[in-house]
Amino acid sequence: MRTLAAILLGGWLIGSIVVGAAAAQNFYMIDKLLNSVESPRPFLNITARMESGEARGILRFLVSELNRYYFRTWEWVEILFGAILLFLAFKYFGDKKLIIGFAVMLGIVLLMSFYVTPQMIDVGRKLDFVPREPAPPELSWFGMLHGLYSVLDLIMLVIGIWMSVLLAKIPDLKR
Numbered sequence: 001m002r003t004l005a006a007i008l009l010g011g012w013l014i015g016s017i018v019v020g021a022a023a024a025q026n027f028y029m030i031d032k033l034l035n036s037v038e039s040p041r042p043f044l045n046i047t048a049r050m051e052s053g054e055a056r057g058i059l060r061f062l063v064s065e066l067n068r069y070y071f072r073t074w075e076w077v078e079i080l081f082g083a084i085l086l087f088l089a090f091k092y093f094g095d096k097k098l099i100i101g102f103a104v105m106l107g108i109v110l111l112m113s114f115y116v117t118p119q120m121i122d123v124g125r126k127l128d129f130v131p132r133e134p135a136p137p138e139l140s141w142f143g144m145l146h147g148l149y150s151v152l153d154l155i156m157l158v159i160g161i162w163m164s165v166l167l168a169k170i171p172d173l174k175r
Contacts, residue, residue, distance in 0.1 A: 001092040002093075002167060004088065005088045006164070006167055008084055009085060009167060010164070011081065012085075012105075015077065016074070016078070019074045020153065026063040027060070027063055030059045030060060031056075034059070068121050072121075075109060075112060075113040079109055079110065082102060082105055082109055085106075086102040093170055095170060098166055101159050101162060101166065102163060108152050108155060108159075109156065111152065112149060112153070116145055116149050119145055120149060123141055123142045123145065
């Protein structure tokens with residue numbers, strides 16, 4: 001059971017890092033594609049015919065929708081991982097620190113999934129295709145939600161690393 005728990009926890013931690021990095025990289029890729037002479041000629045021909053900023057706006061919308069999908073899907077996987085890990089901690093390990101740690105991690109994911117992410121999606125969609133000059137009032141609220149999400153995710157990762165250390169110290173069980 002410890003091996004299963006370690007695999008799930010490792011997948012959870014690595015998955016969180018990969019999803020976050022991919023989401024950030026998606027936005028950087030837009031400017032890279034639009035400003036690179038190495039971009040495919042058909043792409044450059046199409047974007048050159050668009051009004052200034054139009055291609056960037058469309059690509060940002062596409063990336064935003066993809067990131068929204070990735071985060072929502074990953075959060076459901078995290079809930080499943082958290083529930084299984086919490087069950088294993090109760091049933092097989094009985095270690096209070098593991099139980100509390102996995103419960104806190106699961107609680108953070110539930111907070112993100114049912115409060116922070118839905119609000120970020122709602123506000124983000126209101127900002128799609130809205131000019132940024134002057135900055136719309138929703139932009140600061142979106143920034144605060146994004147910051148909260150990032151802090152919660154970082155806290156969850158730190159707790160997850162601590163859980164992996166505790167898990168490594170649990171003796172093998174013969175059940």
